[in-house]
Amino acid sequence: xxxxxxxxxxxxxxxxxxxxxxxxxxxxxxxxxxxxxxxxxxxxxxxxxxxxxxxxxxxxxxxxxxxxxxxxxxxxxxxxxxxxxxxxxxxxxxxxxxxxxxxxxxxxxxxxxxxxxxxxxxxxxxxxxxxxxxxxxxxxxxxxxxxxxxxxxxxxxxxxxxxxxxxxxxxxxxxxxxxxxxxxxxxxxxxxxxxxxxxxxxxxxxxxxxxxxxxx
Numbered sequence: 001x002x003x004x005x006x007x008x009x010x011x012x013x014x015x016x017x018x019x020x021x022x023x024x025x026x027x028x029x030x031x032x033x034x035x036x037x038x039x040x041x042x043x044x045x046x047x048x049x050x051x052x053x054x055x056x057x058x059x060x061x062x063x064x065x066x067x068x069x070x071x072x073x074x075x076x077x078x079x080x081x082x083x084x085x086x087x088x089x090x091x092x093x094x095x096x097x098x099x100x101x102x103x104x105x106x107x108x109x110x111x112x113x114x115x116x117x118x119x120x121x122x123x124x125x126x127x128x129x130x131x132x133x134x135x136x137x138x139x140x141x142x143x144x145x146x147x148x149x150x151x152x153x154x155x156x157x158x159x160x161x162x163x164x165x166x167x168x169x170x171x172x173x174x175x176x177x178x179x180x181x182x183x184x185x186x187x188x189x190x191x192x193x194x195x196x197x198x199x200x201x202x203x204x205x206x207x208x209x210x211x212x213x214x215x216x
Contacts, residue, residue, distance in 0.1 A: 148195045
């Protein structure tokens with residue numbers, strides 16, 4: 001979702017003069033981010049015409065329904081990220097599909113033509129791991145899931161440790177809604193992918209405390 005830019009005062013770095021800000025969310029007051037210092041705060045803007053749209057955000061095995069106000073001419077595109085305010089929290093979400101007013105789905109549309117925005121929470125994400133034993137065959141592999149910040153970087157050839165698991169990354173598959181990659185399959189040393197973009201990691205188990213491998 002392309003963010004609008006506005007000129008407002010920043011309480012952190014420019015309380016007396018207006019600076020350029022990026023509009024993050026319009027629900028419950030306007031949330032903006034200062035382009036000079038990165039401060040996120042709420043402000044008041046002159047009212048403009050908006051449309052109210054339903055958002056369904058998936059987070060793990062759950063889905064959360066919310067509403068967002070968007071300028072009708074704003075272009076929505078699969079892969080864009082935006083903030084969604086719910087009763088429980090403010091979520092960073094990525095658009096995965098757009099349901100139009102005629103019932104069809106597409107990768108891009110103006111807000112005026114959209115009925116429901118389908119999205120996925122990417123602030124904190126679940127990463128699927130397939131772990132191979134240090135010795136043995138892939139038939140002895142096991143699948144686990146770890147919770148990590150969405151902007152955490154995983155690198156081919158590097159050893160990572162999360163959720164009681166220690167592993168060396170060998171291959172990463174990228175999600176379909178990740179738009180900043182030229183490939184969807186990475187296995188060269190030094191290749192890196194953000195957690196929020198990962199479909200699955202294949203890795204070598206490095207945790208010496210792991211119980212003895214048996215058929216999984």
